[in-house]
Amino acid sequence: MTKKALEVRSLTKKVKNKVIVDDVSFEVEKGEIFGLLGPNGAGKTTIIRMIVSLIGRTKGEVFVNGYNIDEQFKESMSEMGAIVENPEFYKYMSGYKNLKHYANMATREVTEERIKEVVKLVGLENAVHQKVKTYSLGMRQRLGVAQALLHNPSLLILDEPTNGLDPQGIREFRDYLRSLTKQGISVIVSSHLLSEMELMCDRFAIIEKGKLIHVSSINQLANQEQFVPTVQFEVDDVNKAFELLKEHQLTNDWKVEEGQQFSIKVDKETTADVNLLLVNNGIKVYSIHPITTTLEDRFLALTSKGEQGGKK
Ligand SMILES: Nc1ncnc2c1ncn2[C@@H]1O[C@H](COP(=O)(O)OP(=O)(O)OP(=O)(O)O)[C@@H](O)[C@H]1O
Ligand SMILES: [Mg+2]
Numbered sequence: 487m488t489k490k491a492l493e494v495r496s497l498t499k500k501v502k503n504k505v506i507v508d509d510v511s512f513e514v515e516k517g518e519i520f521g522l523l524g525p526n527g528a529g530k531t532t533i534i535r536m537i538v539s540l541i542g543r544t545k546g547e548v549f550v551n552g553y554n555i556d557e558q559f560k561e562s563m564s565e566m567g568a569i570v571e572n573p574e575f576y577k578y579m580s581g582y583k584n585l586k587h588y589a590n591m592a593t594r595e596v597t598e599e600r601i602k603e604v605v606k607l608v609g610l611e612n613a614v615h616q617k618v619k620t621y622s623l624g625m626r627q628r629l630g631v632a633q634a635l636l637h638n639p640s641l642l643i644l645d646e647p648t649n650g651l652d653p654q655g656i657r658e659f660r661d662y663l664r665s666l667t668k669q670g671i672s673v674i675v676s677s678h679l680l681s682e683m684e685l686m687c688d689r690f691a692i693i694e695k696g697k698l699i700h701v702s703s704i705n706q707l708a709n710q711e712q713f714v715p716t717v718q719f720e721v722d723d724v725n726k727a728f729e730l731l732k733e734h735q736l737t738n739d740w741k742v743e744e745g746q747q748f749s750i751k752v753d754k755e756t757t758a759d760v761n762l763l764l765v766n767n768g769i770k771v772y773s774i775h776p777i778t779t780t781l782e783d784r785f786l787a788l789t790s791k792g793e794q795g796g797k798k
Pocket of ligand 1: 501506524525526527528529530531532533678
């Protein structure tokens with residue numbers, strides 16, 4: 487069996503009897519960009535802090551590249567590089583000196599060569615000898631990633647990495663993360679923006695009120711099986727159509743729209759069946775029109791399902 491980049495099992499955090507992370511389990515594949523998506527206060531940072539052992543766990547197990555963080559703490563820490571909240575730098579020192587400083591504290595030996603390598607990797611060659619106070623936010627963010635990568639981890643964990651970046655900066659950052667995965671590095675990013683996750687991640691978990699309510703690939707969300715779209719039909723006799731559909735139990739979420747139109751929630755195959763049924767019974771079908779919903783709508787539909795204690 488190939489090892490997962492990360493395995494999280496039943497991760498739970500209770501603070502003063504309040505459960506802030508509730509039985510969260512997920513896996514990250516090698517070379518994958520995995521997202522933790524959820525609104526403010528959902529528990530994303532708390533999950534990340536537990537994974538990187540900045541805070542203790544109430545319950546649960548974490549394996550990094552096969553290493554159990556309880557039993558093989560040093561090995562598992564060596565496999566991870568993280569930015570939790572904003573990376574802190576000495577502003578009056580150059581980027582290079584900052585990296586050098588961190589290199590001296592790293593869990594694995596970091597050579598001069600490696601420092602040069604990460605600087606190149608994040609594209610800071612030209613600025614690395616300037617003082618950090620002259621850096622733009624995007625450059626600081628990249629220096630943060632360079633720092634997290636110094637000890638050559640196989641898993642990079644970034645909490646809200648695009649906070650404060652402009653669209654151009656976000657785009658560059660995204661391309662840059664993708665290039666890291668080509669070198670076999672797995673990445674976890676958190677965000678409260680679905681649109682961002684959609685562009686950045688291979689798969690993501692939706693976290694809400696401390697619970698993981700859904701794990702999905704972007705494709706699945708766009709093409710969700712359980713998501714049944716609304717389809718609008720225009721016919722010559724709405725009442726007769728209603729009777730027919732009722733008889734065949736196809737009237738879920740039946741709604742009469744303006745004039746000769748009605749809408750029902752049916753998948754693609756059933757749409758064809760409904761059409762056939764109507765036509766075979768002498769009803770004229772003038773138009774069939776799926777009402778498209780955005781990814782955002784589907785995301786909201788999923789998260790509100792979670793609120794009702796839905797699917798894990
Ligand atoms: N040490 C703590 N003591 C009590 N409550 C805490 C503690 N740390 C976090 N919380 C609470 O746990 C919940 C989750 O917080 P967390 O910071 O993990 O959310 P988040 O998803 O990272 O949010 P954001 O998008 O705002 O960064 C919040 O309601 C927060 O107030
Ligand atoms: Mg957070």
